[in-house]
Amino acid sequence: MSxxxxxxxxxxxxxxxxxxxxxxxxxxxxxxxxxxxxxxxLKQFGCSTINALIDSVLKGNRQHQTAAIEAMxxxxxxxxxxxxxxxxxxxxxxxxxxxxxxxxxxxxxxxSSGQEAYSIAMTxxxxxxxxxxxFRSGIEIIGTxxxxxxxxxxxxxxxxxxxxxxxxxxxxxxxxxDPADNNKLKLKPSITDLTQFKSFNLLDSYSSLxxxxxxxxxxxxxxxxxxxxxxxxxxxxxxxxxxxxxxLGASESLSGLTxxxxxxxxxxxxxxxxxxx
Numbered sequence: 485m486s487x488x489x490x491x492x493x494x495x496x497x498x499x500x501x502x503x504x505x506x507x508x509x510x511x512x513x514x515x516x517x518x519x520x521x522x523x524x525x526l527k528q529f530g531c532s533t534i535n536a537l538i539d540s541v542l543k544g545n546r547q548h549q550t551a552a553i554e555a556m557x558x559x560x561x562x563x564x565x566x567x568x569x570x571x572x573x574x575x576x577x578x579x580x581x582x583x584x585x586x587x588x589x590x591x592x593x594x595x596s597s598g599q600e601a602y603s604i605a606m607t608x609x610x611x612x613x614x615x616x617x618x619f620r621s622g623i624e625i626i627g628t629x630x631x632x633x634x635x636x637x638x639x640x641x642x643x644x645x646x647x648x649x650x651x652x653x654x655x656x657x658x659x660x661x662d663p664a665d666n667n668k669l670k671l672k673p674s675i676t677d678l679t680q681f682k683s684f685n686l687l688d689s690y691s692s693l694x695x696x697x698x699x700x701x702x703x704x705x706x707x708x709x710x711x712x713x714x715x716x717x718x719x720x721x722x723x724x725x726x727x728x729x730x731x732l733g734a735s736e737s738l739s740g741l742t743x744x745x746x747x748x749x750x751x752x753x754x755x756x757x758x759x760x761x
Contacts, residue, residue: 490515490518490519490533490534490535490538491535492515494534494535494538494539495515495518497538497542498518498538498541498542498552499511499514501541501542501549502552502553502556503709505549505553506553506557506630506685506686506687507686507687507707507708507709507712507716508556508557508707508708509707509708509709509712517556518534518556519534521555521556522534522537522538522552522555522556524555525537525548525551525552525555528551529547529548529551537552538552550632553630553631554630554631554632554633554634557629557630557631557634558707559596559597559631559634560596560703561596561597561599561600562599562650562651563599563602563603563650563651563652563653563656564603564651564652564653565599565600565603565651565702565703566702566733566734566753568750568752568753569700569702569731569753569755570603570604570607571753572750572753572755573604573607573608573698574607574610574611575611577698577729577755578607578608578611578618580727581619581697581698582611582615582618582619583618584621584697585621586621587619587621587622587623587624588608588619588621588622588623588624588697588698589624589625589626589694589695589696589697589698590604590608590623590624590625590626590696590697590698590699590700591625591626591627591628591693591696591698591699591700591701591723592604592625592626592627592628592700593628593684593686593699593700593701593704594628594629594630594686594701594702594703594704595627595628595629595634595638595681596629596631596634597634597637597638597647598627598634598637598638598641598679598681599647599650599651600627600700600702601625601626601627601638601679601681602641602671602675602679604625604700605623605625605675605678605679606656606659606660606675608623608625608678609660609674609675609678610656623678624678624680625678625679625680626679626680626681626682626693626696627679627680627681627682628681628682628683628684628693629681629683629684630683630684630685630686632683635681635682635683638679638681639681641670641671641675641676642664642668642669642670642671643668643669643670644666644667644668645667645668648661648669657669660672660674660675686704686716687712687715687716689719690719690720690722690723693723694723695723695724695725695728696723696724696725696728697724697725697728697729698728698729698730698731699720699723699724699728699729699730699731700731701716701720701730701731701732702731702732702733702736703733703734703735703736704733705717705732705733705736706733706735706736710740710741713741714741714742717738717741717742717744718742718744721742721744721745721758724758725758726758726760726761727757727758727760728757728758729755729756729757729758730745730755730756730757730758731755731756732756734753738756743759744758744759745757745758745759746759
């Protein structure tokens with residue numbers, strides 16, 4: 485057996501741990517994924533094999549558990565992913581909330597390195613540019629993720645040329661970024677002042693988050709079992725304001741999972757509106 489291989493029992497045990505810890509379901513035949521994600525940790529923690537690392541995780545080593553969860557969390561992201569949610573946000577959805585007498589609150593769940601939350605902020609500021617009296621009670625965008633490493637990147641708000649090139653319109657690059665060290669660009673305070681980032685596990689209680697007008701929970705539910713999806717959607721509905729808006733990923737659906745939302749089809753794309761109680 486290679487020093488980075490591991491046996492089926494360790495794979496099953498690690499899969500069970502991952503599902504209990506953060507809801508991610510690996511399913512069968514994902515050994516290659518575990519191998520590729522955990523192998524870089526072997527040198528970091530002085531483990532000779534993946535089996536040894538998994539043993540440490542299962543015995544409760546918190547440092548190893550945290551690192552393993554972060555390694556297995558998919559952090560693929562880009563600016564204005566799929567485009568249509570942000571176009572719908574700017575027109576017509578923001579107009580529904582622009583004159584309300586409370587702060588507009590938006591949640592970017594599983595925000596990864598921050599591109600989604602900051603894309604939301606740019607969309608709102610672009611909307612406000614010609615509507616000076618909109619959102620007079622303020623704007624708050626909350627980004628959450630299970631990975632502390634990702635959250636630190638969010639808070640730093642600096643992005644290298646490769647990250648910048650992935651979906652960011654040239655106009656927004658000019659309007660919302662300043663030069664930073666190492667050929668990076670840093671988001672301006674006009675954007676970062678609207679956002680805050682918190683560590684959060686979607687399996688936990690949502691009571692500390694408060695109520696939101698709009699929730700982006702995109703490309704997240706696909707990693708959970710049907711039962712966990714139902715639990716998450718139940719909690720999302722509970723923390724949305726009446727007639728609040730939910731965006732899912734392009735390949736995700738609420739079918740068979742909850743009856744608490746009405747689907748609104750658009751051209752292109754769609755979103756969900758919380759049903760009145």
